[in-house]
Amino acid sequence: MLIYRGSTGFCAGVRNAVDTALAHKKDRVIYTLGNLIHNDCVIKSLEAVGVFAVFDVNSLNAKDTVVISSHGAPKKTVERLIEKGVKVIDATCPFVKKIHERVEKDCADGYGVVIIGDREHTEVKGIAGWCQDAQIITDEKEMDFSFSDKFSIVCQTTFDLDKYREIKKNIQLLATKLYKIVVFYDSICYTTVERQKEAVLLSSMSDAVLVLGDKSSSNTNKLVQIAKKKCNFVYLISNVSDLKSVQIQNISKLGLLSGASTPTELITEVINTMIETNNDTVIIEDVKESEALTQVEEQKTEVKKEKKEMSMKDAMKKYAPRQYREGMRLKGRVVSADNTGILVALDNAGKNDTGFIDKDEAEMEGAYSPENYKPDMELDVIIIPKGNDKNNKSINLSKKAYDALKVDDERVKGILAGDEFELSCTQEVKGGLLGKIGTYTVFVPASQIRMGFVQNLSEYLNKPLRLKALPPKDEPEESEDESKRPRNPKRIVASQRIVLEEEKAQREEDFWNSIPEGSVVSGKVKRFATFGAFVSLKYMDALVHNSELSWSRKKINSPDEVLTINTTYDFQVLSVDRENGKISLGYKQLQPKPEEIAMTKYPVGTITKGKVVRLVKFGAFVELEPGIDGLVHISQINHGWIKSANEALKVDDEVEVKVMGIENDRITLSIKELLPEEEVAQAPMFDINLGTDEEKPSRISQFNKRMEGQDRNDKRDRRKFRNEDGDEPREYISSSSVVTLADLFKQNEKIDD
Ligand code: SF4
Known part of the structure; x- marks a missing residue:
């Protein structure tokens, strides 16, 4: 036979009463007001040691000692005993x-x-x-x-x-x-609840149930009634002799329950008797071991939760209602509602009180309407201060404040999950700032306010900060420094710095992605250097080298020849070095090329004026307007022969020129084309005195030799230039020069550099 044994022994209240009586008995007789407990066996045992029950107050005399049982006594009875001079020992169960x-x-x-x-x-x-x-x-x-x-x-x-x-x-x-x-006031005690649940469980899984206890015991009788609902064979056993009526041999699973006033001696006696009767008896105290439990798993779990014996102090603590205090959250039910507010019945661990929600404390949004609060409707409320009315004894409640807290709770849930939030801190403390979100305290350490050092914390007080919660740290030690205090569930440590850093990183990423090579960006000129200009592109500065400022052949000595400080221009991105944080820009790339202007403004054949800006061995560069210049080859300066352009021209001379050609970024000009023909005839190319008629042939012969020599030199030069640039198309070779225009421009650039 398997015996499933439930809780046994006196409950804490009965145990306390019996112990109290015995402790005060000492050598003299003491009395109990009525039976100390509802168990004849125990009462007889107490009488044997001099503890007697009295049922009439009048039978007690002054100086007698009387113990009030765990069941308690009416107030007047206690007062009468005291009046009589009886020593009253109160063992009423708490x-x-x-x-x-x-x-x-x-x-x-x-x-x-x-x-x-x-x-x-x-x-x-x-x-x-x-x-x-x-x-x-x-x-x-x-x-x-x-x-x-x-x-x-x-x-x-x-x-x-x-x-x-x-x-x-x-x-x-x-x-x-x-x-x-x-x-x-839900005042059924925990022992009763626990044992009644056991009665349900054990009667569900047993062939028969024995309930040990006295017939006069209320809680024992309740156990019998409960067990009978699930099991057909339930026996109330007040002493071992009652076992005679039980057909133990026919039982394979037996549930054993006992009332709160049943002594363990009776339980032991009953079990021993059954073991004697049935050798195969096995006691199972932990009903978990039973396979039968699978049917009643749910009930078992519930009972197990409370099965552990508690001290009276613990039990009182567990089951006692909480003290009302401001900020306490409670559930309540509407009793009634009118234009002044809502009367609410509160549920505080079985302690039922009423509280009042003023109409102004009912709604977070919208107007209060009593019709919306029907009797028995469940409400979540919070206790708020009573105000200045000292006679106000009622519990002041707020539904509005509770709802607001719920909103805050939701908000904090999001914050702890990583949401950014805005908050103005209102208090400066050591190490940072404090702010509030409902009942939560937010601490922002000084180092987390901005990316740099914060000199003066008060500058950030009462100003909105954009924050994110920092992950919890294990800092168990108490510290004066707020930032080092251990985290509690109502405290959030937050940082604006991480918000700013994340944004900076994102801006940086966006910036680099927005400037591919060849793209056009807008930037403000910030400062000049000898080699170029620095341009602000919001996130960082970029460099425009002098050589990228203008198409002009004229050398740019300073960027201010083209750009102005604090002025915004468009630039083309020439190169991006993200690793080293360098960006090169070009300005001229977005400006029209000289030949493009020239094509429309100075088509071939145009006669215009220009200024000589540079003289070179093979000709002169003439600027038609800033940024547009062309070459007057030495052969196009005049009709005669000159060895060098400076024989006929000097820098800054203003000359009239004719546009001869525009090709491949080059403009070719001619002065000679505009010189009158007669000047050609009259103008001696060389100042040569041919002498007398007899001397003329020899002089001409000498001149021819000089020309031949010159021609040889020219041919040598031509070979040299053509070797350097053998691919130069022939059509670009000046009709009057063996040097190509490209050669000349190249040579000019070399000189410029
Ligand atoms: S109230 Fe509960 S604990 Fe107290 S004496 Fe009664 S049964 Fe025992």
């Missing part, structure tokens, strides 16, 4: 004591007190004795609602939990219909 306090207070506050329980039970009589005109009911039909407009409803500590829930629900419905206020 759970029961709480009910006394509750009904006493609520009664004083004008509530009609209702006790759900057995009117004949000592505990119920005791509770009723701490208030006036208490109604004692066993179901909702017995309740008289005409008695009051508001009711405080408590329950016997050992009442059937399911039955209580049913009654509570029905009373709430009735109260709603009748517009009555009902507040419940």
Whole structure:
């Protein structure tokens, strides 16, 4: 046979009462007011050591010692005992004591007190004795609602939990219909709840159930009733002799329950008897071991949660309602609503009070309308300060503030997930700034306010900061420095610096992606150097070299010849070196080329004026206008022969020229074309004195030789130039020169450099 054993032994309240009585007994007789516990065996044992029960206060004399049992006693009874001079030792169970306090207070506050329980039970009589005109009911039909407009409803500590829930629900419905206020104090004690759940579980999985306890014990009888709902063979065993009625041999799985006032001795005795009767008996204290549990897994888990024995102190702490305080969040139900606000029944771990939501504290948005708050509607509320009215005894509530906190909670959830948020900090502390999001504190360390050092923290107070939460750090040690304090769930450490750094990195990425080579960018000229100009492209500076400023043959000595500081121009991106952070720009690339202007402005055949800007061995460069110049080859300077252009021209001379050709970026000009023919005839190319007629042939012969020599030199030069640039097309060779125009321009550039 398998025995599934539930919780056994005295509950904490009974254990306390018995121990108290024995501790005070010493060498003299002491009394208990009524039976200390509902168990005949224990009572007999107590009597054997000199602890006797008395049922009439009058039978006690001054200086007698009386122990009040765990069930408690009416207030008047206790007062009478004290008046008589009887020494009263109060062993009322703290759970029961709480009910006394509750009904006493609520009664004083004008509530009609209702006790759900057995009117004949000592505990119920005791509770009723701490208030006036208490109604004692066993179901909702017995309740008289005409008695009051508001009711405080408590329950016997050992009442059937399911039955209580049913009654509570029905009373709430009735109260709603009748517009009555009902507040419940869920006062069934944890031992009762635990053992009743075990009764459900063990009776579900057993062939038979033994409930050990006294017939007069309320909680033992409840266990019997509960077990009978699931099992056909349930036996109340008050002593070992009761086992005779049990057909132990026919049972393979036995559930063993015991009431809160059943001594462990009885349990041991019963188990030993069964072992003697059935050799195969196995005791399973941990019902987890049973395969039968699979059917009732859910119930088992629930019971297991509370199975662990608690000290009375722990139990009181666990089950006691929390103290009301400002900022406490509670659930409540609407009792009624009118134009002034909403009356709410609060649920605080079974302690039912009412609170009031002023109409201004109801809605976050929109106008308050009492019609929107129907009786029994569930509300989330928060306790807010009472204000200046010292007589205000009610609990002031706010739904609006709760809703706002919920919004804040959602916001903080997003923030902790990495969302950026804006906040103005309002307090300067050591190491940074503090701000608030609802009930959350946000700390911004000084080092996280900006990318650089923050000299004066107060400059950032009350100004919106763009922030992101920093990941939590393990900093368990307390520190004066806010930044080093351990993180608590209501504290967020945030940084504006990471927002700025992320943006900078993104800007940098966008910038580099926006300037591919060949693209056109706009930039402001910031400063000049001898070799070029620095241009600001917002994110960084770029360089325009002098050589990239103008198409002109004239050498650019300083960028201010083309650009002006603080002026914005368009530039072409020539090269990008992201690794070294260098960008080269060109300005001239976006300007029309000289030959393009010349094509329209100075077509071939145009006669115009220009200024000699440079003299070279093979001719002169004449500027038609800034940026546009052409070459007058030495052979095109005049009709005669000159050795060098400076024989006929000098820099800055203004000359009239004819455009002879525009090809391949080159403009060729001629002065000679515009010189009159007669000048050709008259103008001697060379100042040669041919002498007398007789001397003329020899002089001509000498001249011819000189010309031949010159011609040889020219041929040598021609060979030399053509060797350097053998691909030069013939048509670009001047008709009067063996040097190509390209050669001449190249040579000019070499000279310029
Ligand atoms: S059953 Fe509960 S209320 Fe009653 S004495 Fe035990 S612990 Fe206290």
